[in-house]
Amino acid sequence: MAEEVVLMKGNEAIAHAAIRIGVDGYFGYPITPQSEVLETLAEQKPWETTGMVVLQAESEVAAINMVYGGAGTGKMVMTSSSSPGVSLKQEGISYIAGAELPCLIVNVMRGGPGLGTIQPSQADYFQTTKGGGHGDYRVIALAPASVQEMADFVKLGFDLAFKYRNPAMILADGVIGQMMEKVVLPEPKPRRTDEEIIEQCPWASTGCKGRKPNVITSLELDPAVMEQRNIHLQNKYAEIEANERRCEEIECEDAEYMIVAFGSCARIAQKAMEHAREEGIKVGLFRPITLWPFPAPEIAKRAKQVKGILVVELNSGQMIEDVKLAVECNIPVHHFGRLGGIVPDPDEVVDALKEKLIK
Known part of the structure; x- marks a missing residue:
C-alpha cells in the first residue's frame, strides 16, 4: 500500500487512514451521516491484513466502553458516531478523560436538537469544547475543513492523545463527512508490537509480570486525593492550551x-x-x-x-x-x-x- 492519490468521501478517508497508521481497534455503531466509517472498515477487512479489530457494538454506550477497555491496555483504539450517538458516549468519554487514557473519537455532526435531521450542522461545538459529560475535563478537538484533513487528523489525533494521555476528537460536519475530494493517504505502517506498547505506555494494563500492577480508574473516594488528581488534570490542560493551538x-x-x-x-x-x-x-x-x-x-x-x-x-x-x-x-x-x-x-x-x- 504505497502512497497514492484517491477520490473518496471524508468518512471513507477516516477509515483508510486508521488502517494505514496501524490502529489496533475500532468500536462503533451506525448512524447517519457517519456510517461510512464503519462500512468502509468492514469492506476493507483489516483484520485479515493488519490484524485491526473492527466491531459493531450493540450500542453507542457499549462502543465507548470497549474503547475505554482497549485504551487501558495502551492500544490505539477509536470510535465514530454522529451527534445523538456522541451524546450517548459522554459518560464513557468522561471516564476515559478521568482515567487519563488516549483514544480517538470522530463526530460527524448532524442537525438537532433531538433526532433532528441527517443534514449537516456544527451545533455540537459546546458539547465538544466545554466538556460534554460530567466533571472538569477537556477533549482535544480538531476541526477538519477537507477530506485530506479528515485523513491527516487521524494520525494527529492519536499523536496528541498519546502525548497527553487524553481523548482527542475529530469534530467534522456532515458536509465534510459526505463530500468527495482527492486525498493522499498516509504511508502504511505496522501496528505496534506488545513489547513496543509496554515500552511506550508504562502506565498501561498489560499484565504485571515483573512490575507492580497498573490500576486504570477514574474513581477516588478520598476528596483530598481527588482534588490533587483534578489539579493535575488542570495543569495538563494548561500545558495543552499553551502548546497545541492550531489555526x-x-x-x-x-x-x-x-x-x-x-x-x-x-x-x-x-x-x-x-x-x-x-x-x-x-x-x-x-x-x-x-x-x-x-x-x-x-x-x-x-x-x-x-x-x-x-x-x-x-x-x-x-x-x-x-x-x-x-x-x-x-x-x-x-x-x-x-x-x-x-x-x-x-x-x-x-x-x-x-x-x-x-x-
Missing part, C-alpha cells in the same frame, strides 16, 4: 474585517472573502483548526488591526462566545448562521458582513 489565516495581513469559521463553513467563508475583496472590501479569514485548545491569543492579535469580526457557523451561535472572550469586547463581533441543515452560500455571508459590520 489557519488567509489574507489577514491587510484585512480591515475578519471572518472566523471552522469546518465546512470555513470553505464557504473563504469564497465569501474572495467575493468581498472583488468588491474592494478587505476581508481576511481566520480558521481555528483546534477548537480546543482554542486559538484565542492568535485571534486577539488579529483583532487589534480589524474593525469587526463576523463568526460564521452552522448553528445559532456557539463559537462566537469564544471569539468574544478572545477579543475582550474591544471590537464588534457578530454571528451569521443557518439552522436545520441548511448550508449558506458565499453571497449570503457577504450580505451578512455588509449588514452587520459595514453599515
Whole structure:
C-alpha cells in the first residue's frame, strides 16, 4: 500500500487512514451521516491484513466502553458516531478523560436538537469544547475543513492523545463527512508490537509480570486525593492550551474585517472573502483548526488591526462566545448562521458582513 492519490468521501478517508497508521481497534455503531466509517472498515477487512479489530457494538454506550477497555491496555483504539450517538458516549468519554487514557473519537455532526435531521450542522461545538459529560475535563478537538484533513487528523489525533494521555476528537460536519475530494493517504505502517506498547505506555494494563500492577480508574473516594488528581488534570490542560493551538489565516495581513469559521463553513467563508475583496472590501479569514485548545491569543492579535469580526457557523451561535472572550469586547463581533441543515452560500455571508459590520 504505497502512497497514492484517491477520490473518496471524508468518512471513507477516516477509515483508510486508521488502517494505514496501524490502529489496533475500532468500536462503533451506525448512524447517519457517519456510517461510512464503519462500512468502509468492514469492506476493507483489516483484520485479515493488519490484524485491526473492527466491531459493531450493540450500542453507542457499549462502543465507548470497549474503547475505554482497549485504551487501558495502551492500544490505539477509536470510535465514530454522529451527534445523538456522541451524546450517548459522554459518560464513557468522561471516564476515559478521568482515567487519563488516549483514544480517538470522530463526530460527524448532524442537525438537532433531538433526532433532528441527517443534514449537516456544527451545533455540537459546546458539547465538544466545554466538556460534554460530567466533571472538569477537556477533549482535544480538531476541526477538519477537507477530506485530506479528515485523513491527516487521524494520525494527529492519536499523536496528541498519546502525548497527553487524553481523548482527542475529530469534530467534522456532515458536509465534510459526505463530500468527495482527492486525498493522499498516509504511508502504511505496522501496528505496534506488545513489547513496543509496554515500552511506550508504562502506565498501561498489560499484565504485571515483573512490575507492580497498573490500576486504570477514574474513581477516588478520598476528596483530598481527588482534588490533587483534578489539579493535575488542570495543569495538563494548561500545558495543552499553551502548546497545541492550531489555526489557519488567509489574507489577514491587510484585512480591515475578519471572518472566523471552522469546518465546512470555513470553505464557504473563504469564497465569501474572495467575493468581498472583488468588491474592494478587505476581508481576511481566520480558521481555528483546534477548537480546543482554542486559538484565542492568535485571534486577539488579529483583532487589534480589524474593525469587526463576523463568526460564521452552522448553528445559532456557539463559537462566537469564544471569539468574544478572545477579543475582550474591544471590537464588534457578530454571528451569521443557518439552522436545520441548511448550508449558506458565499453571497449570503457577504450580505451578512455588509449588514452587520459595514453599515
